[in-house]
Amino acid sequence: MITGSASGIGLELARLACHRGMRVVVTSRSTDKAAAAVASLGADTGSVLGLGADLRREEEVESLVEQVVQRFGRIDLWVNNAAGLFFAPAQDITPNGWRAIVDVNLNAVFLCCRAVFPVMQRQSSGCIVNISSIAAYRPHPGAVHYAAAKAAVNSLTQTLGVEWAPYGIRVNGVALGPVLTAASRFNDPDIRAAMEAEQPTGRIATADEVADIVLSLAAIESTYFTGETVQVDGGYRSVLRSPLPAHQQTAGG
Numbered sequence: 001m002i003t004g005s006a007s008g009i010g011l012e013l014a015r016l017a018c019h020r021g022m023r024v025v026v027t028s029r030s031t032d033k034a035a036a037a038v039a040s041l042g043a044d045t046g047s048v049l050g051l052g053a054d055l056r057r058e059e060e061v062e063s064l065v066e067q068v069v070q071r072f073g074r075i076d077l078w079v080n081n082a083a084g085l086f087f088a089p090a091q092d093i094t095p096n097g098w099r100a101i102v103d104v105n106l107n108a109v110f111l112c113c114r115a116v117f118p119v120m121q122r123q124s125s126g127c128i129v130n131i132s133s134i135a136a137y138r139p140h141p142g143a144v145h146y147a148a149a150k151a152a153v154n155s156l157t158q159t160l161g162v163e164w165a166p167y168g169i170r171v172n173g174v175a176l177g178p179v180l181t182a183a184s185r186f187n188d189p190d191i192r193a194a195m196e197a198e199q200p201t202g203r204i205a206t207a208d209e210v211a212d213i214v215l216s217l218a219a220i221e222s223t224y225f226t227g228e229t230v231q232v233d234g235g236y237r238s239v240l241r242s243p244l245p246a247h248q249q250t251a252g253g
């Protein structure tokens with residue numbers, strides 16, 4: 001199960017998982033978009049399922065889990081990949097804007113973990129991977145809501161890793177640096193050049209190479225490896241630059 005997998009990194013994860021012979025569930029808020037993504041994968045229709053759900057809604061998350069169990073009988077891997085972000089100076093973010101970002105980036109992750117727990121508990125096995133960001137570790141001017149939510153996800157990963165280890169459920173995270181996707185702001189040549197200039201590798205990651213790392217992490221079967229968020233950023237450890245225009249930058253951005 002890969003949440004938010006009708007586009008971006010999630011779609012590449014779904015593509016790679018299909019290629020490796022896994023049975024895959026693609027999700028989107030839109031059922032039609034999920035169906036189109038499934039068709040684009042060109043996989044055997046018996047092994048790929050497309051479902052629509054707004055992950056901020058508990059009942060839709062519960063229904064998602066039920067539908068997957070009904071179809072495939074079990075859930076071995078659940079990747080919390082869905083996310084949302086808009087850039088704004090902190091003082092311009094309304095309480096509703098704050099809640100919207102925390103809802104999708106943090107609360108939805110908790111709802112998904114909570115909903116899949118009984119399934120993995122019954123199996124006495126299962127792996128959850130939470131996709132985080134290096135924004136969790138350092139200032140991210142223009143995205144205080146996103147950075148705070150991702151930091152909280154890392155904390156959730158640590159605690160669930162400990163709480164659920166006795167059930168054979170591993171909970172780990174991958175904190176990504178910048179990744180190029182079809183919709184990413186790194187398609188803007190100026191933003192991309194500025195970001196690449198700061199990368200030790202001289203480039204930002206592609207979605208398919210990130211997908212490979214996420215699935216490799218999930219494949220580590222040792223129950224001793226849990227509660228850990230791994231930074232995958234090509235060695236990038238510097239302070240993030242503000243994506244806002246200079247006149248809107250916050251102090252220190």
Ligand SMILES: NC(=O)c1ccc[n+]([C@@H]2O[C@H](COP(=O)([O-])OP(=O)(O)OC[C@H]3O[C@@H](n4cnc5c(N)ncnc54)[C@H](OP(=O)(O)O)[C@@H]3O)[C@@H](O)[C@H]2O)c1
Pocket residue numbers: 003004005006007008009010027028029030033053054055056080081082083084104131132133134175176177178179180181183184
């Ligand atoms: N790209 C980067 O540079 C980068 C860097 C660091 C971390 N990350 C992390 O990597 C992950 C994937 O990023 P991405 O760039 O591929 O993002 P993306 O293209 O924006 O994809 C995010 C997905 O989340 C889904 N989504 C948003 N709100 C949702 C909701 N309420 N319910 C269900 N699904 C919802 C969207 O699905 P629909 O629109 O189809 O509903 C979308 O496909 C995220 O966790 C992100 O924080 C990305």
